Amino acid sequence: MKWEGNRESDNVEDRRSDDGGGFGGGGGLLGGRSIGIGTIVVALLGGWVLGINPLTLLSMLSGGGAPTAQVQQQTPAQRPPADDRMAAFVSTVLADTEDVWKDVFAKSGGTYQEPRLVLFRGATQTACGQGQAAMGPFYCPGDQKVYIDLGFYETLKNKLGAPGDFAQAYVISHEVGHHVQNLLGISGKMDQMRGRVSKVEYNALSVRLELQADCFAGVWANHAQSARQILEQGDVEEAMNAAAKIGDDALQRSGGGAVVPDSFTHGTSAQRQRWFDAGLKNGTVKACDTFGARNL
Incomplete structure (x- = not known):
């Protein structure tokens, strides 16, 4: 990927020097958000270590109930060090998504509100509760805000x-892509369905939400390539390989169990x-209208 020398986003907050403690919210991030691409890894690694079906862990991690407001301590945002190559990489990717989605929203008569990217280690406080690197x-x-412990990339590569x-x-x-869904009101409609439909029906909706975020990732790549020729x-x-490795069916097979489609929350590898x-x-x-698609 050609990224060096491109613009870096100003919307990056470095909390990696924080100790990760001293905040409330308890219990992790459950209600009020989509699971997020990395939560799957918790289920996968938990399945390896504990011998538990990864899809069972995913069901636990998806949580329930309405989102609750969390009180956040206001601390000055720090920028990543200038010589931090990985931080520069994610800052550049974020900047590229900003450029793409600003243009997409503007062409449809809307205004794109840029998200912030928070770098942390171990644990951090969020408006959704306690965020942990293991997630x-x-x-x-x-x-x-998008939250990431950059150590996740080692998991992505090695595990x-x-x-x-x-x-x-x-x-x-x-x-x-989940931020775009939030701005478009799609995530809010999903939250309204929580508790109104069965677990199986909600899982099916979650699959469509996650697949749409995958599609939005593809939209970004399309525009970035057209404008800046980033692809090598x-x-x-x-x-495609990353998408395949985190499909629900691939995760369930890795746990040694049978594939149970009703348990899927993110979609198959395919x-x-x-x-x-x-x-x-x-x-x-x-x-990317996954909700209107008859066949996923």
Whole structure:
């Protein structure tokens, strides 16, 4: 991926020097947000260590109930060090998503509100509750921030078998996709359905939400390539491989159990690849109507 020398976002907050303690909210991030691409890794690693079906852990992690407001301590935002290469990379990817979605929203008569990207280690406070590194990258609609412990990329490479800088960019763009859903009111409609439909029905809606975020990641890649020619040979394959490694069916097989579609919350490997590819090839929000699609 060609990224060096491109603009870095100013919307990056570095909390990695914080100790991660001293905040309330308890219990982790449950209600009021989509699971986030990295929460799957908790289920996967938990399945390896504990011998528990990963889909069972995913069900536990998806939580329930309405989102609750969390009181956050206001501390001055710090910028990452200038010589931090990985921080520069994610800052550049975030900047690129800003440029793309500003343009997409403007062409439809809207205004894109930029999210912030928070770098942390271990644990951190969010408007959705306590965020933990073990949860992987996630988006909190309560404060419109994407959270990531950069150590996740080692997990992505070494534990999940999904190396490459474009695989890493896919992770960021997927979470920004959840921000786009939040701005469009899609996430809010999902939260309204919690408790009104059965667990199986809500899981099916969650799959459509996550696949749409994958598609939005593809939309970003399409526009970024057209405007700045960021893609190098093998980049698309890296993203497709990452999507495959975190499909619900792949995770369930890794746990040694049978594939149970009713338990899926993110979609199969093939579905995740298909919808990322749909966004990449079409480059439009319209192409990402997973909720209206008869076949995923």
